[in-house]
Amino acid sequence: MERGELLEWAIEEGETIEEGELVAEVESEKSIGEIEAREHGVLRGTYLEPGETVPPGTPIAIIAAADAEIDDLKAEVDAELEDADGGNEPTDDPAAARGSSAEAATDDAASTAESAADAGKVSPRARKRAEELGVDLEGVEGTGYQGAITEDDVERASETDEGATAEVQASPRARKRGEELGVNLATVEGTGYQGSVTEEDVEAAAESVDDAGRSLREERPFDGMRRTIASRLGESYREAVHVTTHREADAEALFAAADAADDALEVDVSVQDVLLLAVSAALEDHPAFNATFEDDTHRLWTDHNLGIAVDVEQGLIAPVLRNVEEKSLEAVARERRELVGAALEGEYTMDDLQGGTFTMTNLGVLGVESFDPIINPPQVAILGIDAVAERPTRGPDDEVEWRRHLPFDLSFDHRVVDGADAARFLETLIERVEEPWSLLPEEVDAEAGVRADTAETEMPDRTVSASNAEGMAGTIEAGSFEWGYDEPEAAGGTETGPTPVDVFLGGLAACLSLSVRFQAEKRDAAVGEIDVTTDAEPEHGAVERVAATVRLESDADEETLERIVDLGERGCHVSQLLREDLPLEFSWERM
Incomplete structure (x- = not known):
C-alpha cells in the first residue's frame, strides 16, 4: 500500500461517537476499508476531504472528549503533515494532493506565488465539481492544506462566476441552453446583436469541446482501484523482464481425479482445486518461482500463498489462499470457494490481498486459448490457465481417440529465473496434472477414477439423447459417444455442427x-x-x-x-x- 483515498466521513465534525462505531471509509490497494473509533468521544476536527489521497499513517482526524484540550494534538498533527510534504516538488497528479484544515492552509497558500491549479494541488472531488459547474481552476484560490483547491473553493468560485454570467448579454433561450449543456456563458463569444450570446453560440461552444466531432457517451474517472491496477501493471512492465512459455497437458486424469474427489468428500471439489495442489507440488520442486524480487533481492518463501485472480466490477484482484502446501484437498476446496465468494460479493479485506508468493489466472473460462499473463509484483511468476481443448490422440494400439487437453501460460521475470528453469517448472506441473492421484486424500478411490478414465466403451443400445441448453445448437449422447448438432445461420444457428x-x-x-x-x-x-x-x-x-x-x-x-x-x-x-x-x-x- 502506497496511498489511500478517503471515500466518505460517516459522522460530521462536532458529533459524538462511541468506541467501535464507523468514522470513515477508505479505499486502497483494491480494497474498501472501514475506520472505527478507538474510544468514545467527539469528532473535534478533520484533515481530509472525501476524494483526497494520502500515504499510510497520515493523520486524518482528531477524536477527543468535548471539553478536552487538543492544542498539543493539533500541533502534533500539523508537524506530521509538514514532515510528510516537506521538500516535495509539486506533482502533476491531482490524486496526490492532500487537503487539511483551512486555517493551516491559508498561510501556506499566501506564501507562494504559484497558483494551486498550476501546482496540481486540486483534490479529486474539487476537480470533479469544477467540471460539473464549469469552473476554470486557473485563478481559483485554494484554502486547503498548502493552498490545495478544495470542493468548497470551487463552489465559491462558481457562485462568483454565476454573478459574472448574469452580466453576460444572452437571450433567455441561450441561458436555458447553457444550463442544459453545462456551458459557462462568460466563456462564449456572442454573435448576436451587439455581441449578445445566442442559442446557436452556446451549442457551437458545447460542440467545440471535441474538435473531432465525437459524441461523449460517458466519462469514467481513472481513480480508485483502476488507478491502482494501472500503477501496478505499469510497475510490472517497467521493472520485470517478461517472458512467457506455453505447455499443454492431457487433462483426462485431472478431470477424473476431480470427479472422484467430488464423489468421496463432503465438499464440492472442482478441477481448479486439484490444480491448486498440483501447482503447489510444482513450486515445492522449483522454489525459485514461489518467490518475490525486491531491492535486488530474490526471496524464496516457504509458504505457498497462491493468489487466485478474480474479476470483480472494479477490476481484477487476486485474493490469496495461504499455506496451500499444508492443506488437504478438502480444505483447499472449501477455503478457495469462500475466498472467491467473498471477493465477488465485495466482502474481502486488505488481509485477503496481501502476502501472495505466486498467482494463477484463468481466462480459459472465457474461452481464451492462449495469453501472456502480467506478473503481479513483487512476485516473479504467474500461471495462466487456458480453455480446455479436445484433440484426437493416438492410443497404444494406434487407435485414435478424442481426449481433453489443458494449455498453460507461464510468465516469469527473466531477471530472476531463466527459460530453462521455467521449462522444468512446467514439465513438473504437467506430470502432476497428468498423474494427480497422489495429491488426493486416502478416502478418494483412485482406482475408481482410473477405471472411469479407461473404462470400456458403453454402447447406446438404441437409446440416444439430445440436449439443447440455448440457441439452436445442442449435443447428442449415445452411450460413451457424443457429437453436436446445429442449424445454419439463416435458420438462427451458428453452424457448429450438422443439422x-x-x-x-x-x-x-x-x-x-x-x-x-x-x-x-x-x-x-x-x-x-x-x-x-x-x-x-x-x-x-x-x-x-x-x-x-x-x-x-x-x-x-x-x-x-x-x-x-x-x-x-x-x-x-x-x-x-x-x-x-x-x-x-x-x-x-x-x-
Missing part, C-alpha cells in the same frame, strides 16, 4: 454401407471400399426427396454386385424408417 436432418442422413448412409458390406461378406464377394452418399431436398424445411448412391470398389461381375446392393438396401434398418410417401431413390456404381 438434425444431416444427422439422420449420416445414419442412413452408415447403415447402407454396413448392410451392403454384410451381403458382400455373406457371399464371399471381393468388395473393397464402400462409399455411400445420401441427399435430401429441399435444402431447408420438410424433406420431400431422399436419394442414396452406393459406390463400390470391386472386380465382381455386374449381376453379383447388383444382387449385393439390392439386398443391402432392403436390409438397411434405417431406410425402413422412411415414411411410405417418401421412398428412397437408390442407385449404385463402381468406383
Whole structure:
C-alpha cells in the first residue's frame, strides 16, 4: 500500500461517537476499508476531504472528549503533515494532493506565488465539481492544506462566476441552453446583436469541446482501484523482464481425479482445486518461482500463498489462499470457494490481498486459448490457465481417440529465473496434472477414477439423447459417444455442427454401407471400399426427396454386385424408417 483515498466521513465534525462505531471509509490497494473509533468521544476536527489521497499513517482526524484540550494534538498533527510534504516538488497528479484544515492552509497558500491549479494541488472531488459547474481552476484560490483547491473553493468560485454570467448579454433561450449543456456563458463569444450570446453560440461552444466531432457517451474517472491496477501493471512492465512459455497437458486424469474427489468428500471439489495442489507440488520442486524480487533481492518463501485472480466490477484482484502446501484437498476446496465468494460479493479485506508468493489466472473460462499473463509484483511468476481443448490422440494400439487437453501460460521475470528453469517448472506441473492421484486424500478411490478414465466403451443400445441448453445448437449422447448438432445461420444457428436432418442422413448412409458390406461378406464377394452418399431436398424445411448412391470398389461381375446392393438396401434398418410417401431413390456404381 502506497496511498489511500478517503471515500466518505460517516459522522460530521462536532458529533459524538462511541468506541467501535464507523468514522470513515477508505479505499486502497483494491480494497474498501472501514475506520472505527478507538474510544468514545467527539469528532473535534478533520484533515481530509472525501476524494483526497494520502500515504499510510497520515493523520486524518482528531477524536477527543468535548471539553478536552487538543492544542498539543493539533500541533502534533500539523508537524506530521509538514514532515510528510516537506521538500516535495509539486506533482502533476491531482490524486496526490492532500487537503487539511483551512486555517493551516491559508498561510501556506499566501506564501507562494504559484497558483494551486498550476501546482496540481486540486483534490479529486474539487476537480470533479469544477467540471460539473464549469469552473476554470486557473485563478481559483485554494484554502486547503498548502493552498490545495478544495470542493468548497470551487463552489465559491462558481457562485462568483454565476454573478459574472448574469452580466453576460444572452437571450433567455441561450441561458436555458447553457444550463442544459453545462456551458459557462462568460466563456462564449456572442454573435448576436451587439455581441449578445445566442442559442446557436452556446451549442457551437458545447460542440467545440471535441474538435473531432465525437459524441461523449460517458466519462469514467481513472481513480480508485483502476488507478491502482494501472500503477501496478505499469510497475510490472517497467521493472520485470517478461517472458512467457506455453505447455499443454492431457487433462483426462485431472478431470477424473476431480470427479472422484467430488464423489468421496463432503465438499464440492472442482478441477481448479486439484490444480491448486498440483501447482503447489510444482513450486515445492522449483522454489525459485514461489518467490518475490525486491531491492535486488530474490526471496524464496516457504509458504505457498497462491493468489487466485478474480474479476470483480472494479477490476481484477487476486485474493490469496495461504499455506496451500499444508492443506488437504478438502480444505483447499472449501477455503478457495469462500475466498472467491467473498471477493465477488465485495466482502474481502486488505488481509485477503496481501502476502501472495505466486498467482494463477484463468481466462480459459472465457474461452481464451492462449495469453501472456502480467506478473503481479513483487512476485516473479504467474500461471495462466487456458480453455480446455479436445484433440484426437493416438492410443497404444494406434487407435485414435478424442481426449481433453489443458494449455498453460507461464510468465516469469527473466531477471530472476531463466527459460530453462521455467521449462522444468512446467514439465513438473504437467506430470502432476497428468498423474494427480497422489495429491488426493486416502478416502478418494483412485482406482475408481482410473477405471472411469479407461473404462470400456458403453454402447447406446438404441437409446440416444439430445440436449439443447440455448440457441439452436445442442449435443447428442449415445452411450460413451457424443457429437453436436446445429442449424445454419439463416435458420438462427451458428453452424457448429450438422443439422438434425444431416444427422439422420449420416445414419442412413452408415447403415447402407454396413448392410451392403454384410451381403458382400455373406457371399464371399471381393468388395473393397464402400462409399455411400445420401441427399435430401429441399435444402431447408420438410424433406420431400431422399436419394442414396452406393459406390463400390470391386472386380465382381455386374449381376453379383447388383444382387449385393439390392439386398443391402432392403436390409438397411434405417431406410425402413422412411415414411411410405417418401421412398428412397437408390442407385449404385463402381468406383
